[in-house]
Amino acid sequence: MSEVVLTGVVKRYGPVTALDGVDLTVPAGALTAVLGPSGCGKTTLLRCLAGFERLDAGAIRVDGREVAGPGRHMPAHRRRIAVVPQEGALFPHLTVAANISYGLDRADRRGDRVDEVLALVGLAGYGDRMPHQLSGGQQQRVAVARALAPRPSLVLLDEPFSALDAGLRAGLRHDVREALRADGATAVLVTHDQGEALSVADRVVVLRSGRVVQSAAPGTLYREPADQWVAGFVGDAVLLPAVASAGAARTPLGTLPIAGPTTDGPVTVLVRPEQLRLAPASGTDAVTATVLRHDFHGHDALVALRLADDTRVTARVWDSTDPVEVGAEVAVRVDGTVRAWPATPVPAPAAAADPRPVHPVA
Structure with a gap:
């Protein structure tokens, strides 16, 4: 289990400041949801954690190890951070088992880690199937299993349920939450869905205009919002x-x-x-x-x-x-x-900051 600490994180794209001094602690072994409207900096935060972007200021530490900071940028492939994108992004020519074992070392490939993570996500016995033989929800389960397989320091989930039907989405997100908990994984879920964040996360972080407005347990966030904007954004x-x-x-x-x-x-x-x-x-x-x-x-x-x-x-x-x-x-x-x-005016959401997609870490 790894604690993740962000201190004064700033990321700019030209004249646009996507992250404006973000201070945040992700507790070890917990699922933290990052919630906010479009353009608030959610995806940029995930990209900075993954190592896809260099910081303009601030630092990121994972389990006490600085992966980004003044004059330092650890490449994505060395951070031991896995990403589950919006759509599973499975290799279509590989079996489920081969997709999951792709990032494992030789010893883990020979062991039972693939079967272990398949069981965690409710797909025991599916190793020989091809991605096209699976439903959308099953493909996302495989993507989560692939992320968990190498026992990463951190799992990043980029709105992984947004492309699924509402009925399937509700059940899958709770199954994925249980799989993360059973494996002891530290995870960050990026979402714009308030119900999703409140129902599955141990802690919810609300972003507005690249800044953390509030970070609290779901119940506290709902009952004691930091301001009227958060009150109107989180729940009815x-x-x-x-x-x-x-x-x-x-x-x-x-x-x-x-x-x-x-x-x-x-x-x-x-x-x-x-x-x-x-x-x-x-x-x-x-x-x-x-x-x-x-x-x-x-x-x-x-x-x-x-x-x-x-x-x-x-x-x-x-x-x-x-x-x-x-x-x-x-x-x-x-x-x-x-x-x-x-009584003060309620701030409007910021303009979109970073349209670039997130790609999984091999």
């Missing part, structure tokens, strides 16, 4: 204008208790859709709303609402067997505390 969010005073915020949904420190005055409040509770409208002082839309998702439903002051909010309803009628009036209340930040 209801962001409301409010005025804070004495630990509470006056909002269109009523006066709500604030969790964590805040200053009095104008703020932006975060309410997650699952905090909103709906009930039949009554003559009490409850906040009322009109139902605009009811989107059924099977396990739950999202209900779009318009408050009396024309504010739009969304509630997540878990018992969705009896849908709320569009046009009906309902009472709305907020369950629990809210987060709040001083």
Whole structure:
């Protein structure tokens, strides 16, 4: 298991700064997801870790060994870092076993490492098959097995499930996570899919404009986002204008208790859709709303609402067997505390920084 530490990493492409002083620690044996919008620097970060790009400043250490730094650039083939690209990039003329053993030394090729990693990814007995005989999901499993086979210091996964169907993607990413854990691998997953990052990673790093905005466990990131941009980017969010005073915020949904420190005055409040509770409208002082839309998702439903002051909010309803009628009036209340930040403009995502593809390390 190898800890990876990035210190002040800067990477520029002409006038564009793709990474702007990135400080990041990837814990040994953990899966860390790097999440962010297009152009935030995710792929550039992966390329710098892999050794495909030289740093303009800063340093990268893998298991205490400096692989990039001032005046130093260890070539990609010497870093013991494996990359799983978006599409498996298997050699079409080689069997599954030959694809996996391609980067192994002679001793490991004669041993049982190939069978071991095939079992880890759920493909025991598939060694004699050719890539064209496999489904897309199976090919990605082989790509992960090939990455794990030489026991690399670090495994980099570049949106490896993005080309797969949604149903297949969900199951495969959890199987791959279990394979990485069983092999004790340290891994970095680059993704733009918030659900993917939150569901499989031990730690999630959010990038914006080439900088780390927040690095935390998935639950902490969701419940305690660093700012309103992260709140809106990670999961569904209801962001409301409010005025804070004495630990509470006056909002269109009523006066709500604030969790964590805040200053009095104008703020932006975060309410997650699952905090909103709906009930039949009554003559009490409850906040009322009109139902605009009811989107059924099977396990739950999202209900779009318009408050009396024309504010739009969304509630997540878990018992969705009896849908709320569009046009009906309902009472709305907020369950629990809210987060709040001083009212400031939300920054826009940066322009795309590096369109070049990532290639696997042999």
